[in-house]
Amino acid sequence: MAEGLFDVWLPAVAPSAALLARFRPRIASGADLAPLFAAYERELLGSADGRQLVELLAVLARRMPVGLGCYCEDEGRCHRTRLRRLVERAAGA
Known part of the structure; x- marks a missing residue:
């Protein structure tokens, strides 16, 4: 890791296993994930x-710059997109 940088794993900002299980058919089918992201934000x-x-x-x-990572290949179908918006809103961006 470069000097002045750090990496932190925060599983508490990931969707719960129960939430992912509830939406698994929608995720697998490629359907619109807006309902999942809304439920994730509420959770x-x-x-x-x-x-x-x-x-x-x-x-x-x-x-400082903050990067949000996940194993999802498509950021548009990943919770980190919603998390980024929440962080930006809280930061006043």
Whole structure:
């Protein structure tokens, strides 16, 4: 890792296994994932831990570049797109 950079794994900002299981047929079929992303946002922001992690990422994003990674190949069909919007909104971007 380059000097001044760090890498942190935050599984708490990932969709829960139950949420993914509920939407698995939609994910597998290539259907529109807007309902999944809306449910993910409700799940994440519905917990104090989730809200605090979004705020932490927003604080960091105000001070330095922040990258969000995942194993999904298509960012447009990945929760990190919604997470990025939540962080940007919290950061005032």
